[in-house]
Amino acid sequence: MLAPMVNTARQDPLALDAPPRSFAALMDLYEINYLYMRRLIPAGGCVAARDVSVARDGVALHLRVLDRGPYTTTFSLTHRFGDGDGGSEESLPDLAVRVYHDARAAEAYSLPGALVARGETDLGRRWAANRFLNRWLRFCLGEGHGFGSSSPAEPHVSVKPS
Numbered sequence: 001m002l003a004p005m006v007n008t009a010r011q012d013p014l015a016l017d018a019p020p021r022s023f024a025a026l027m028d029l030y031e032i033n034y035l036y037m038r039r040l041i042p043a044g045g046c047v048a049a050r051d052v053s054v055a056r057d058g059v060a061l062h063l064r065v066l067d068r069g070p071y072t073t074t075f076s077l078t079h080r081f082g083d084g085d086g087g088s089e090e091s092l093p094d095l096a097v098r099v100y101h102d103a104r105a106a107e108a109y110s111l112p113g114a115l116v117a118r119g120e121t122d123l124g125r126r127w128a129a130n131r132f133l134n135r136w137l138r139f140c141l142g143e144g145h146g147f148g149s150s151s152p153a154e155p156h157v158s159v160k161p162s
Helices: 023-040 122-142
Strands: 050-053 061-068 072-082 089-100 105-110 156-159
Touching: 023 089, 023 105, 023 122, 089 122, 105 122
Parallel strands: none
Antiparallel strands: 050 061, 050 156, 061 072, 072 089, 089 105
8 A cells, every 4th residue: 555645845835945054045045035025016126216115004115226127126125214304314224135037036235234243254144134135025025015016905105216
């Protein structure tokens, strides 16, 4: 008699297959971050040069297109904290994210130095930046953020390019 087939599918389709902090795990993070970015910006990166998502109970998420190429789009994502009257306003975490449309990958390529340990290798820095991006995108999506047609039930504010 044949043994019953074991379900070998992963329980979490966005779980990492490779050991943490390895090159393979970094590539997995790029792919997962791309999926999260597509949830946040579903139209393949076709958004205004500047946009703001106002979530149900959170701080507004600001998106700015830094560069558009035939195969990539580079975004700046940040929350802005402060009085909003031009006084003291702080942008945190203020990440630059490059989305590779052809490779279906998204990479955080700038990260505040405080989030990366001193003396870290290049792979370690990239791992830390993209792990942070991964967790932050999950948080933003959980708060209901979205740009374009990603969350029609949520308030959405468009800001004209300056």
